[in-house]
Amino acid sequence: xxxxxxxxNLARALNIVSRIASSRxxxxxxxxxxxxxxxxxxxxxxxxxxxxxxxxxxxxxxxEGVLIAPARLITEFIANLPKTNIEINASDNKITITxxxxxxxxxxxxxxxxxxxxxxxxxxxxxxxxSDFKKAVAGTALVASNDTTRPxxxxxxxxxxxxxxxxxxTDGYRLAEKxxxxxxxxxxxxxxxxxxxxxxxxxxxxxxxxxxxxxxxQISFVIGDTVVTSRLIDGNFIDYRQLIPNKTDVxxxxxxxxxxxxxxxSELFAxxxxxxxxxxxxxxxxxxxxxxxTSELGENNSEAEATVKGSGTITxxxxxxxxxxxxxxxxxxxxxxxxxxxxxLLTADDDDTYKHIIMPVKS
Numbered sequence: 554x555x556x557x558x559x560x561x562n563l564a565r566a567l568n569i570v571s572r573i574a575s576s577r578x579x580x581x582x583x584x585x586x587x588x589x590x591x592x593x594x595x596x597x598x599x600x601x602x603x604x605x606x607x608x609x610x611x612x613x614x615x616x617e618g619v620l621i622a623p624a625r626l627i628t629e630f631i632a633n634l635p636k637t638n639i640e641i642n643a644s645d646n647k648i649t650i651t652x653x654x655x656x657x658x659x660x661x662x663x664x665x666x667x668x669x670x671x672x673x674x675x676x677x678x679x680x681x682x683x684s685d686f687k688k689a690v691a692g693t694a695l696v697a698s699n700d701t702t703r704p705x706x707x708x709x710x711x712x713x714x715x716x717x718x719x720x721x722x723t724d725g726y727r728l729a730e731k732x733x734x735x736x737x738x739x740x741x742x743x744x745x746x747x748x749x750x751x752x753x754x755x756x757x758x759x760x761x762x763x764x765x766x767x768x769x770x771q772i773s774f775v776i777g778d779t780v781v782t783s784r785l786i787d788g789n790f791i792d793y794r795q796l797i798p799n800k801t802d803v804x805x806x807x808x809x810x811x812x813x814x815x816x817x818x819s820e821l822f823a824x825x826x827x828x829x830x831x832x833x834x835x836x837x838x839x840x841x842x843x844x845x846x847t848s849e850l851g852e853n854n855s856e857a858e859a860t861v862k863g864s865g866t867i868t869x870x871x872x873x874x875x876x877x878x879x880x881x882x883x884x885x886x887x888x889x890x891x892x893x894x895x896x897x898l899l900t901a902d903d904d905d906t907y908k909h910i911i912m913p914v915k916s
Contacts, residue, residue: 554618554643556590560636560652562610566597567628569755569779573606574599574624585621586628587667588641590614598670599624604748605670606755608779619664620648626659673782674768677738679718683756686763689720689731690749692880692907697746698724708743710790711765711772721793722746727873728793728910729880743786744772752781796910798898801889805834805841806902807859809886812841813878815855819843820871822853828871829914832888836864841888845871867893868914874899877909 567586575583580602587598595612598605620643627648631639634652642649648659690709698706703725710721718736722729752774756763764775773782819830823845830845841859846852867890878886883901890897890913899909 554588554590554620554641555616556595556612556614556641557638558595558610558612558641560631560634560639562612563595563639564628564632564634566595566608566610567624567631570597570599570606570608571624571628572599572751572754573601573604573781575601582621582662582666582668584624585661585667586624587619587621587664587670589619590641591617600668600670602668603745604751604781604783606751606779606781607670610778618643621661621664621667622648622659623661630657630659671771671782673766673773673780674771675766675773676769677740677767679736679738679740679765679767680762681718681733681765682762683760685733687753687756688907689733690753692731692909693720693722693729694746694749695876695880696724696727696729696909697722700724704786705743705788705790707746708786708790709746709749710741710743710793712741712790713739714794721790723791723793723796723910726870726912727877728796729877730793730797730908732906740767741790742767742772743788743790745783745786748772748781748783752776755779755781796896797908798889798891798896800891801863801895801898802891803834803861803863803865803889805859805861805888806885807841807857807888809878809881809884811857812886812888813875815841815843815857816871816874816878818855819845819853820875821845822847822850823871824850828873829868830871830874831866831868833866834859834861834864834888836861865890865892867895867897869897869911870914873911877911880909881907 589596594609596609598607639652650657693709718733720731766773823830833842839861840856842856844854877899881901885902887900887902897911
């Protein structure tokens with residue numbers, strides 16, 4: 554293989570593709586990037602056997618061919634070269650890279666040792682504005698479980714309900730649901746949360762729309778010249794809508810920033826109690842107060858004005874509460890619950906397109 558490419562294009566492509574190549578693996582070949590030269594472009598690919606990524610950049614191809622390069626070394630090396638043309642010449646399991654006064658030889662292995670990459674399949678294809686996609690992933694993936702013994706809970710559920718596309722996830726202690734967009738197609742797919750996080754990380758500012766292709770057992774995301782393909786998690790997602798309360802006894806609406814502030818302050822005093830804080834909604838004083846106490850550090854009681862219906866208390870995990878508040882847009886937040894043992898529902902005051910459920914701490 555012999556090709557010439559600009560440093561800027563190659564560095565950008567390597568930075569994207571190398572995110573999937575794994576250095577922590579029992580299969581050393583997976584810590585490499587496959588580079589193919591053909592049809593006036595370089596095609597770069599990597600996989601960890603769960604997810605595969607492919608990107609392409611224009612290049613002057615003097616001799617077509619395929620090579621394998623160590624992902625970390627080649628990415629960091631190219632990133633540090635000057636912004637000039639780079640010549641890549643590969644033969645006899647060696648890669649010669651020349652850029653101006655820089656000349657390096659990298660040892661490699663035969664390209665046929667690289668795993669076969671999955672061919673993207675398409676049964677249903679949809680387009681999602683990038684801003685909507687990022688918000689939906691950020692608001693749901695953070696509550697997906699890390700417990701691989703319950704694989705369904707490690708994913709985000711992409712599905713349609715009443716002609717609307719939703720993303721939803723839960724780890725058993727909290728649940729998040731985000732309306733994405735109206736859609737008249739039937740979709741039901743559990744996508745690994747880690748895959749969605751990888752996709753978000755490689756989206757550049759100039760990309761305005763993402764194409765998502767669904768098949769029976771895999772999903773692919775087309776972002777400009779980059780395609781990320783992942784397996785789907787097999788199984789049926791839980792019937793989570795029954796966990797979202799339709800009616801509650803206690804409702805408190807208060808300023809978003811103030812809610813975050815009193816929660817952060819209370820969290821400082823809750824470290825001994827695994828982050829447990831007690832929220833009290835008082836209809837007589839129109840306040841929401843948060844109390845936290847530890848035997849070693851002392852205690853704290855923070856209070857904020859609120860528009861209140863009903864009175865009651867509930868104990869929540871402060872980290873979970875802060876995670877929820879960080880994903881809610883708007884000036885005011887609505888907290889709803891019914892008693893100490895019922896789940897708490899958090900939404901924006903004037904927008905219920907994002908719902909976040911937190912199960913109470915029994916204390």
